[in-house]
């Protein structure tokens with residue numbers, strides 16, 4: 001019997017399946033990534049149907065603070081803060097509470113709904129952990145923002161303490177597919193990362209977990225990463241595009257085009273229909289003038305800078321969102337008035 005080979009996909013059919021709660025077929029997922037550039041508007045339109053169903057035209061704003069930088073004993077090849085990186089970055093231990101509060105104030109002024117506090121390192125020392133708890137309590141007492149922390153590997157007890165201090169969500173990225181993880185880090189494994197996400201969920205906290213694309217992974221790896229995040233039922237998914245920072249093992253890598261980034265975001269929307277999908281690090285570098293198109297599959301952005309690299313200004317971000325016909329979301333979930341922000 002001759003089997004029919006499907007050479008093209010009706011992207012709207014994938015949107016229908018996503019909206020019906022069905023997982024799109026693995027081969028169709030690969031086709032999303034391997035489609036011709038001329039398909040991109042049709043893919044975006046289909047992904048937008050799913051995005052609009054769950055999120056309307058709202059764009060959520062997050063603010064990221066690197067509260068402790070560099071000096072990390074791990075060897076994540078993409079990271080400028082690792083022990084094997086010679087990148088010229090600022091290195092400092094955990095910021096004092098008043099500096100963290102000043103950053104939270106800045107986040108609040110920028111209308112961010114979520115204040116994300118990251119620290120470098122494999123896992124926080126007991127002293128640092130206590131200081132983080134104290135800082136979280138102070139931020140929650142003063143600002144009506146969700147607080148998300150990125151602290152490296154955590155166990156359930158630590159997650160419970162963070163929850164009790166007022167943390168709303170913990171970020172820990174799977175980063176890439178299990179099959180590719182050893183190519184990007186040797187000091188901890190994919191299973192360590194998975195265990196942290198599961199510990200956070202066991203503590204009753206919502207999880208933010210995503211990946212970094214452009215690190216030599218295959219299309220299969222990208223599909224598997226998105227499927228793993230779907231299986232974990234994470235709440236929020238940051239999609240980072242590798243910034244090949246000079247001094248890191250991944251310096252000079254160049255695998256991404258704006259269209260490739262858009263296809264990846266469409267795939268994530270089809271596989272993670274209701275999740276908060278954030279265009280994270282590398283947005284400006286890789287999407288460039290096509291950034292507004294990424295709002296069709298994604299519903300969230302960082303406003304301000306990334307961990308060790310600068311983002312475009314908040315003013316430019318607000319203008320981009322509004323010019324593209326989307327609405328900024330205020331911290332309470334309501335639309336931010338046009339004259340605000």
Ligand code: SF4
Nearest residue numbers: 072076079082120121
């Ligand atoms: S990603 Fe985190 S754990 Fe890995 S090197 Fe950077 S700071 Fe360390």
